[in-house]
Amino acid sequence: MANATDHLWMHFTRMASYSAGEVPTIVRGEGAYVWDSQGRRYLDGLAGLFVVNAGHGRTELAEAAAKQAGELAYFPLWSYAHPKAIELAEKVASLAPGDLNRVFFTTGGSEAVEAAWKLARAYFKRTGQPNKYKVVSRYIAYHGTSMGALSITGLPGIKSDFEPLVPGGIKVPNTNFYRAPEHGDDPKAFGRWAAEEIGRAIEREGPDTVAAVFLEPVQNSGGCFPPPPGYFERVREICDAYDVLLVSDEVICSWGRLGEYFGATRYGYQPDIITTAKGITSGYAPLGAMIASERLMEPFLTETGMFAHGVTFGGHPVSCAVALANLEVFAREDLIGHVRANEGAFRSTLEKLHDLPIVGDVRGDGYFYGIELVKDKATRETFDEAESERLLRGFLSTALFQAGLYCRADDRGDPVVQLAPPLIAEQQQFDEIEQILRGVLTEAWSRL
Numbered sequence: 001m002a003n004a005t006d007h008l009w010m011h012f013t014r015m016a017s018y019s020a021g022e023v024p025t026i027v028r029g030e031g032a033y034v035w036d037s038q039g040r041r042y043l044d045g046l047a048g049l050f051v052v053n054a055g056h057g058r059t060e061l062a063e064a065a066a067k068q069a070g071e072l073a074y075f076p077l078w079s080y081a082h083p084k085a086i087e088l089a090e091k092v093a094s095l096a097p098g099d100l101n102r103v104f105f106t107t108g109g110s111e112a113v114e115a116a117w118k119l120a121r122a123y124f125k126r127t128g129q130p131n132k133y134k135v136v137s138r139y140i141a142y143h144g145t146s147m148g149a150l151s152i153t154g155l156p157g158i159k160s161d162f163e164p165l166v167p168g169g170i171k172v173p174n175t176n177f178y179r180a181p182e183h184g185d186d187p188k189a190f191g192r193w194a195a196e197e198i199g200r201a202i203e204r205e206g207p208d209t210v211a212a213v214f215l216e217p218v219q220n221s222g223g224c225f226p227p228p229p230g231y232f233e234r235v236r237e238i239c240d241a242y243d244v245l246l247v248s249d250e251v252i253c254s255w256g257r258l259g260e261y262f263g264a265t266r267y268g269y270q271p272d273i274i275t276t277a278k279g280i281t282s283g284y285a286p287l288g289a290m291i292a293s294e295r296l297m298e299p300f301l302t303e304t305g306m307f308a309h310g311v312t313f314g315g316h317p318v319s320c321a322v323a324l325a326n327l328e329v330f331a332r333e334d335l336i337g338h339v340r341a342n343e344g345a346f347r348s349t350l351e352k353l354h355d356l357p358i359v360g361d362v363r364g365d366g367y368f369y370g371i372e373l374v375k376d377k378a379t380r381e382t383f384d385e386a387e388s389e390r391l392l393r394g395f396l397s398t399a400l401f402q403a404g405l406y407c408r409a410d411d412r413g414d415p416v417v418q419l420a421p422p423l424i425a426e427q428q429q430f431d432e433i434e435q436i437l438r439g440v441l442t443e444a445w446s447r448l
């Protein structure tokens with residue numbers, strides 16, 4: 001639409017790049033597809049932004065929202081409750097692993113991460129270890145944009161404008177096995193090394209100063225780094241040894257993305273806190289949550305105790321009603337089972353792209369994949385800054401979109417194409433993704 005850039009300030013967007021061209025404007029969605037204002041159809045290869053897990057165009061979710069808004073549009077969770085928040089908290093607690101039974105609603109992921117760091121700090125203050133306030137997280141990991149969450153984020157490029165940030169954000173290596181600095185031929189030894197790096201960081205900082213470790217089950221930023229075998233098992237042991245909380249940031253990795261309700265369940269570890277958002281409502285309304293273990297709530301259950309934190313729209317009735325309806329769809333259609341049944345086919349379809357000279361690595365799990373692009377397959381040499389700019393920003397994103405695939409070409413780490421389609425996707429969509437990528441990546445290679 002012509003006036004799109006007059007007033008609308010888009011997020012993480014080089015606004016100047018639209019001064020000459022039109023902003024792609026999406027007007028409608030159905031299943032795994034969306035349509036733009038010109039009537040062109042695109043395969044939604046990213047579920048919006050890792051959000052629309054149940055797929056687009058579900059009138060039953062729209063109706064759940066309308067019904068709730070008609071009945072009770074809004075009431076806060078500040079000393080009062082409403083039925084859908086009570087019901088959803090119970091549902092989430094029943095699905096979350098172990099004793100993660102206490103659900104604190106937010107409106108999105110950054111707020112969930114922010115709440116988790118605040119809870120970790122307050123918990124230790126109230127249990128006699130007031131100096132435990134720092135957090136450990138991984139290089140290139142994205143954990144949100146509010147000042148606390150941004151401190152936990154490991155992407156210097158999106159932090160420098162806003163420094164100084166909240167003190168106490170400690171960074172450790174991620175689990176990029178393709179570019180493993182050590183043990184590049186042995187995933188288990190690499191996993192052990194990466195986990196021990198967390199222990200070494202805690203030792204360096206002083207265990208009595210570290211409150212929590214924030215990790216995604218599969219790290220998104222950098223292009224889908226799954227955990228090597230044994231990684232989370234060892235991280236759990238390290239956290240226990242130093243009395244540090246393990247926070248599983250599942251803003252992307254929950255609600256079926258990895259073929260389980262929660263990523264921690266997929267990889268068999270027990271976090272102290274899960275942060276979530278996005279797919280909990282499949283995007284039909286905004287919602288996030290921090291899900292904490294019983295022990296973390298205990299210090300706040302004294303007669304005058306409270307967790308002094310909240311947001312007006314956290315656990316909004318409309319969002320909670322939508323989340324409940326969304327989870328009914330999950331159960332009725334067995335979306336979790338669908339991902340488990342089809343994830344192998346998704347992987348093997350994407351792996352066909354290995355025959356292209358530009359494809360260095362295909363990695364991920366469930367319906368969550370990154371394809372790393374390289375200049376030289378044998379040496380794994382990556383692109384320099386100028387090539388990256390030309391290839392990713394100048395060509396790939398637009399070319400993929402014009403060819404009918406919405407996905408993400410990202411160079412916050414090494415250049416990757418990221419894929420996370422709605423969980424209803426099946427072979428037809430996998431083939432479409434592969435075909436479009438094949439054509440556009442072949443063209444990209446010829447332009448280098």
Ligand SMILES: Cc1ncc(COP(=O)(O)O)c(C=O)c1O
Pocket residue numbers: 108109110111113142143144145216220249250251252277278
């Ligand atoms: C792992 C992770 N944590 C936190 C966030 C922040 O979520 P939001 O954008 O809803 O604030 C994101 C967003 O993509 C994320 O991927």
